[in-house]
Amino acid sequence: MAKVFAFARKSTLALRQRRAALVRSLRLPPALIRASVVERFGTCGSLTCRCRSGAKHGPYYYLTQCLAPGKVRKFLLKTDPAVAQARRATASFNAFYDGLEELSQINTELLHRGEDLEGGAPSA
Numbered sequence: 001m002a003k004v005f006a007f008a009r010k011s012t013l014a015l016r017q018r019r020a021a022l023v024r025s026l027r028l029p030p031a032l033i034r035a036s037v038v039e040r041f042g043t044c045g046s047l048t049c050r051c052r053s054g055a056k057h058g059p060y061y062y063l064t065q066c067l068a069p070g071k072v073r074k075f076l077l078k079t080d081p082a083v084a085q086a087r088r089a090t091a092s093f094n095a096f097y098d099g100l101e102e103l104s105q106i107n108t109e110l111l112h113r114g115e116d117l118e119g120g121a122p123s124a
């Protein structure tokens with residue numbers, strides 16, 4: 001779900017200024033990944049292993065990516081550097097997406113107020 005920004009009480013000028021700041025600051029991070037890093041603990045095949053009495057193996061980290069309803073790409077992140085990269089890449093995506101979402105909601109509010117989205121200057 002998208003974060004909801006509250007713009008109702010902001011002036012059109014303030015919205016346009018925030019929009020300009022977002023456009024200046026949003027840089028597409030090349031290493032972004034839209035996915036989640038999930039932590040899992042598990043049991044092995046041995047019936048006498050400690051994991052059978054609650055001390056499960058792990059943590060193991062997986063990258064999970066929903067591509068479409070019912071279609072998920074998921075794989076084990078095998079090394080600490082891979083886990084760290086995955087965390088940075090998903091955080092980069094989320095930060096970029098939050099900025100994009102705020103820009104979209106500002107533009108929606110401006111359109112709702114009858115403002116011109118393509119012109120830069122605020123109307124009187």
Ligand SMILES: [Zn+2]
Pocket residue numbers: 043044045046049050051052057
């Ligand atoms: Zn085990």
